[in-house]
Amino acid sequence: xxxxxxxxxxxxxxxxxxxxxxxxxxxxxxxxxxxxxxxxxxxxxxxxxxxxxxxxxxxxxxxxxxxxxxxxxxxxxxxxxxxxxxxxxxxxxxxxxxxxxxxxxxxxxxxxxxxxxxxxxxxxxxxxxxxxxxxxxxxxxxxxxxxxxxxxxxxxxxxxxxxxxxxxxxxxxxxxxxxxxxxxxxxxxxxxxxxxxxxxxxxxxxxxxxxxxxxxxxxxxxxxxxxxx
Numbered sequence: 551x552x553x554x555x556x557x558x559x560x561x562x563x564x565x566x567x568x569x570x571x572x573x574x575x576x577x578x579x580x581x582x583x584x585x586x587x588x589x590x591x592x593x594x595x596x597x598x599x600x601x602x603x604x605x606x607x608x609x610x611x612x613x614x615x616x617x618x619x620x621x622x623x624x625x626x627x628x629x630x631x632x633x634x635x636x637x638x639x640x641x642x643x644x645x646x647x648x649x650x651x652x653x654x655x656x657x658x659x660x661x662x663x664x665x666x667x668x669x670x671x672x673x674x675x676x677x678x679x680x681x682x683x684x685x686x687x688x689x690x691x692x693x694x695x696x697x698x699x700x701x702x703x704x705x706x707x708x709x710x711x712x713x714x715x716x717x718x719x720x721x722x723x724x725x726x727x728x729x730x731x732x733x734x735x736x737x738x739x740x741x742x743x744x745x746x747x748x749x750x751x752x753x754x755x756x757x758x759x760x761x762x763x764x765x766x767x768x769x770x771x772x773x774x775x776x777x778x779x
Contacts, residue, residue, distance in 0.1 A: 587619040591733070593766020597637040599659060600738070601749070601758035604641030609659070611636025613764045619671075627671040627679070635665040635687065637760050649700065656697040657753065661711060661743075661760070663687035667719050680722040685737060687715040696753065709750050715760055716741045723768060731768040737761075 592614045596607040615633035622628055641657035669683030692711050696702045721735025742757035749758060 585621040587770045589617045589768060589770035591615060591617050591631060591766050591768045593764060595635060595637055595762045595764050597762035599639040599758050600761050601756045602639055602754045604639060604657060608640035609638045613766055619770060625673045629669055629671060631667050633665040635663045637661045637762050658695045660693040661689060662691040663689055669719055677725040683719045685717045685719050689713050704750055709748055711744045715739050715743050729770050733766050733768050735764050
């Protein structure tokens with residue numbers, strides 16, 4: 551028997567190694583005009599599930615990991631990230647129970663992913679850029695809970711989420727100080743993360759998709775400062 555792997559620990563440890571290696575490499579090549587840059591991103595997601603019985607971007611989670619950027623042309627870049635990304639939903643609705651009367655029913659879905667977004671970035675102004683691309687995510691942990699007037703069995707094997715999530719990415723960044731940028735993006739699954747027949751009765755209608763906004767800081771170790779005044 552093989553020992554169970556703590557994937558959260560392995561991801562965090564691998565991320566730290568990547569960050570330090572990128573930092574060391576960037577320091578060596580910073581003066582050489584290398585087309586490659588490395589960095590770190592840290593921020594948060596606000597997300598919802600399209601197709602559940604609720605609405606609104608009420609789930610808050612982390613979005614953090616290393617980034618690699620390559621300058622293809624003077625105004626065109628490509629970048630790739632390796633992220634720990636928390637998504638899901640939070641739902642609250644008032645119900646009238648025959649057992650306890652009026653009450654608030656609460657629904658929680660937590661979905662933790664390893665995510666790899668790939669984008670093309672257009673640097674249309676010295677401090678501003680826009681980008682688009684796609685991302686691939688691998689589900690590492692999920693949890694679904696419903697707090698209502700009576701017990702509700704949410705069997706994870708019966709109501710399982712897909713292990714993979716493919717999404718489109720659109721967004722933009724503002725470089726506010728030297729190598730620091732603020733990035734805002736929107737992403738949405740273009741394949742279901744759970745099919746309609748796997749959704750618990752009363753908690754959704756149709757296939758379910760992730761939908762989320764991300765706001766985060768980006769630090770690129772080897773970007774030139776010549777355009778920042």
